[in-house]
Amino acid sequence: VLERHEEELSASIVRSHRETTQYRPEELQALRWKVFSREEIHAYQSKSVDEMWQHCAVRLTDAVQYVVEFAKRIPGFRQLCQNDQIALLKSGSMEVVLVRMSRMFNTENNTVFFDGKFAGTELFKSLACSDLIAAVFEFAHNLCVLRLTEQQMAVFTALVLLNAVDRPCLEDRERVQRARRDVGLALSHILHRDNQGSLQHKLFQRVQELESLCALHIEKLRWFRQLYPLTVHSLFPPLYKELFG
Numbered sequence: 001v002l003e004r005h006e007e008e009l010s011a012s013i014v015r016s017h018r019e020t021t022q023y024r025p026e027e028l029q030a031l032r033w034k035v036f037s038r039e040e041i042h043a044y045q046s047k048s049v050d051e052m053w054q055h056c057a058v059r060l061t062d063a064v065q066y067v068v069e070f071a072k073r074i075p076g077f078r079q080l081c082q083n084d085q086i087a088l089l090k091s092g093s094m095e096v097v098l099v100r101m102s103r104m105f106n107t108e109n110n111t112v113f114f115d116g117k118f119a120g121t122e123l124f125k126s127l128a129c130s131d132l133i134a135a136v137f138e139f140a141h142n143l144c145v146l147r148l149t150e151q152q153m154a155v156f157t158a159l160v161l162l163n164a165v166d167r168p169c170l171e172d173r174e175r176v177q178r179a180r181r182d183v184g185l186a187l188s189h190i191l192h193r194d195n196q197g198s199l200q201h202k203l204f205q206r207v208q209e210l211e212s213l214c215a216l217h218i219e220k221l222r223w224f225r226q227l228y229p230l231t232v233h234s235l236f237p238p239l240y241k242e243l244f245g
């Protein structure tokens with residue numbers, strides 16, 4: 001009976017994942033070799049720091065919006081109180097975007113999908129946070145080489161969202177722990193069914209990297225907000241400020 005429950009749980013999570021990713025893997029295959037020209041790269045590199053940050057924050061918030069939709073469809077997430085839903089999204093939405101971003105990564109030329117084409121790290125130079133960019137590329141590469149299936153990715157991202165149980169501000173911790181345990185069981189069930197049990201510990205290593213990567217993103221945002229308070233205040237998407245501010 002437990003098996004059937006896990007099967008149903010992962011099936012519903014995979015369905016939610018499919019409905020809430022902006023691009024399907026097959027679409028990405030077609031886009032893979034669409035890279036920016038030298039002139040286009042130069043245009044991005046000529047943007048001012050605040051212009052490029054604002055441009056990226058808008059793109060990132062688009063991706064986060066889809067993650068919020070995904071979260072709302074995870075069994076157990078909707079039953080949580082508003083406070084706990086926000087707490088999990090504050091800590092998990094960027095992590096899920098980063099995991100999903102690895103689907104949009106091309107390990108052959110080390111490029112990530114951005115603004116409709118694939119871009120290398122040099123395109124993001126004007127963000128003036130090369131350590132964050134290098135870390136995002138490194139993470140995307142390390143996850144991409146694990147070649148997760150969409151099903152494994154879907155259940156893994158649901159686990160990442162529910163993995164925030166050690167957050168101090170959770171009201172109903174037991175409930176979050178129960179949902180996380182169920183999704184954790186579904187993930188190990190899927191991995192063993194796919195004869196990829198060895199992926200389990202690799203994925204948990206990636207989860208540790210995610211936490212430090214998100215901390216670096218928040219640290220860079222604080223640095224940026226000190227330099228350009230008005231840009232953040234009046235030009236950054238409200239959802240970006242609410243989740244990462």
Ligand SMILES: CCS(=O)(=O)c1ccc(CC(=O)Nc2nc(-c3ccccc3)c(C(=O)c3ccccc3CC(C)C)s2)cc1
Nearest residue numbers: 021022023056057059060063097100101104113114115136
């Ligand atoms: C995520 C769902 S998906 O369908 O796979 C999908 C859907 C849509 C896209 C297109 C897309 O929005 N790509 C972006 N790329 C980057 C990026 C940027 C620097 C290096 C590496 C990737 C974006 C960012 O703004 C970003 C992301 C992570 C950390 C930091 C930043 C920049 C900071 C300054 C906000 S947005 C990609 C993937």
